[in-house]
Amino acid sequence: MNVTVLGGGSWGTTVASLTTARNPTVLWARDGDVAREVNDEHTNSKYLPDHRLPRRLRATDDLEKAVADADLLIVGVPSKGFRSVLEEVQRWVRPWIPVVSLTKGIERGSLLRMTQIVEELLPGHPAAALTGPNLAREIMAGQAAASVIATGDLSVAVALQSVLRHKLFRVYTNHDVIGCEVGGALKNVIAIAAGIAEGLGVGDNTRAAVITRGLAELTRLGVAMGAEAQTLSGLAGMGDLIATCISPQSRNRTVGEQLGKGRSLEEILSEMHMVAEGVGTAVTTLELAERYGVELPICQEIYKVVMGEERPIDAYRGLAQPGHEAEPG
Template identity: 55%
Template sequence: MSSARLRTPRMTVVGAGSWGTAFASLVARNLPVLLWAREPGLAERISTTHENPDFLPGSPLHPQLQATSSLSSSAEQADVIVMAVPTHTFRQVLARLAPHVRPWIPVVSLAKGFEEGTRKRMTEVIEEELPGHPAGVLSGPTLAKEVLSGLAAATVIAMYDLSVAQRLQSLVRTDRFRVYTGTDVIGVEVGGAVKNVIAIAAGMADGLGTGDNTRALIISRGVAEMTRLGVAMGGDPATFAGLTGMGDAIATSISPLSRNRTLGMQIAQGKTVEELTQGSRMVMEGVRAAAATHWLAQKLGVDAPIVREINAVVSDGRTAREAFRGLLRVIPEQECEAG
């Protein structure tokens, strides 16, 4: 066997936001990782000071983690590419990467949402921009600051080829970062997108002071909507009871570190989506996901009243109180549908 085959695989993480940076720092314990940052100054600071002051100030990064602002060089060295850019720039960045990516290497998405306009999942975008590459998703309840601080967490890596998922699992897991495998790519992606919409609703409830019973109601019925939509799109219903469904929905809906929950709370306190998102470097994927999820639910004939009301809030200016009055008018039926 040649020495080239024996060398440790190299990973490139594309996107130096909070989760992309935390994930890259985590995996740098296991193998060489190069993190792509759009801004040269940020890439330099990550490489020299081992900190990302823009997104994770005060959180030290692994000393072996290196960063670059050259997209071409970051792609050329990679044996695995992990996409950690927001959904609205995902296709554009992939298209720029494509000429520099070596054949057949896996491409894994960390993004949680649908593409604006097309409403496609990120693995569908990968398959279109990088045909022939195994496309997958890594998702779960992974709040970046907690993972970076070494607190235990778990996630799922889903690939259509289970053997590829298992190989990637061995590269990224640590003693405190548990990685499960699966083949339900659709279910994992739908769960990651819709949980952000649920988190906005939960944050609105907290902002209105409605109590823990209401928050539990929103999370559980939100996951029911997620499940109905995910199954209609081809996902496995069991996926939504696990880490990437209920698990991620709980973490994102209750944690003060959750951007989407915080957004919902501030909306309930009278702020508009425009003033909350304008000029912010943090991406609230739930705002975009609400419109796409509502559209998909309508197209597929899926009943999703929470999604409908949150979309009306973030897209049409409905207030949080109006949204909750609308939800209370929904007549409850059988909780668990047979079949």
């Protein structure tokens, strides 16, 4: 099976490194220098410093060349560029091949999940999402990790599972695509909140409360959108949330931590090579909350912070205000 991974960032490169163990894999990088380094040096120093890549992994910055012979297409570009890349590959992608999204975000404007964009632009192609607590550098270092491949057709999920799993990287199947994608997107917003707590030095009790109530928020919205609550208590929800909120490797947690230390969002983002999806998702989450009539107090406070309407310290004072919620027993 010929596998193509679109996106030469840390996670796209990591997934390509996993799949190339069993199947010929091509990594498409928009940056020609990244593609050349992967081919010549077997490294990706911009996104995965200090890690060697498999020698058999090949890379290109030619999108047509990357896509034309693919039997499986894996898309790991940021949500803001997801649609435009798929619009480009429409003319070259072979009929009926599965398309797997690695992207954890919601499209601005349309409020579509990534698999919905796949279904819109590439009808007839099985659409799936790979999601879970997957920190790229830990997986590249050979540490154990687990993920979820979500698609409505479990026979397709099982086939994809066999392609994606490798050594200590374990892949579970799930039919609840909505729950898996909502959990993956919203946890980035909560991670910003957890990072702000770290930056402000408000303590572990506060961080634990934010993470726990954050799980309640993403579950509330997910269920309103048609997800199963059980999904949000698993790897794609709670697991991903914990990893993203506590790890210094998390881009979204890092954004929050720097905000908590008083730096501006513009300054923080200008120094980052990779996209922190939670910044944009803070906006789309509030729009989804309004559409589905659910209350998301933590997400609302983070929205105010990223929009410059509120200081991080004031956001935490806002979270301390009396609310209407009762902790489930």
